[in-house]
Amino acid sequence: MEGMQMKQSETMEMTQGEVKKIDSKTGKVTLKHGEIKNLQMPPMTMVFSAKEAAQLEGLNKGDNVLFAVDQNMNITHIEKKQ
Numbered sequence: 001m002e003g004m005q006m007k008q009s010e011t012m013e014m015t016q017g018e019v020k021k022i023d024s025k026t027g028k029v030t031l032k033h034g035e036i037k038n039l040q041m042p043p044m045t046m047v048f049s050a051k052e053a054a055q056l057e058g059l060n061k062g063d064n065v066l067f068a069v070d071q072n073m074n075i076t077h078i079e080k081k082q
Contacts, residue, residue, distance in 0.1 A: 013037050014066040019059055027053035050075045
């Protein structure tokens with residue numbers, strides 16, 4: 001029904017993680033993360049691709065972050081945890 005669809009970003013849960021490695025050239029980041037509930041994925045360390053490499057600007061190894069990923073394992077949102 002028109003008008004009742006939620007934006008994809010509104011339905012994604014944020015997950016806590018720690019930046020282990022950043023590859024700015026390829027737009028990839030290695031995160032040690034907690035459970036990703038929307039994908040039913042247990043905690044682990046893995047590589048994710050950012051939708052846009054600019055999303056990774058300002059992040060450094062060791063930063064604690066909150067992030068969201070889509071079903072294709074692409075980061076749709078990432079921010080430093082305060």
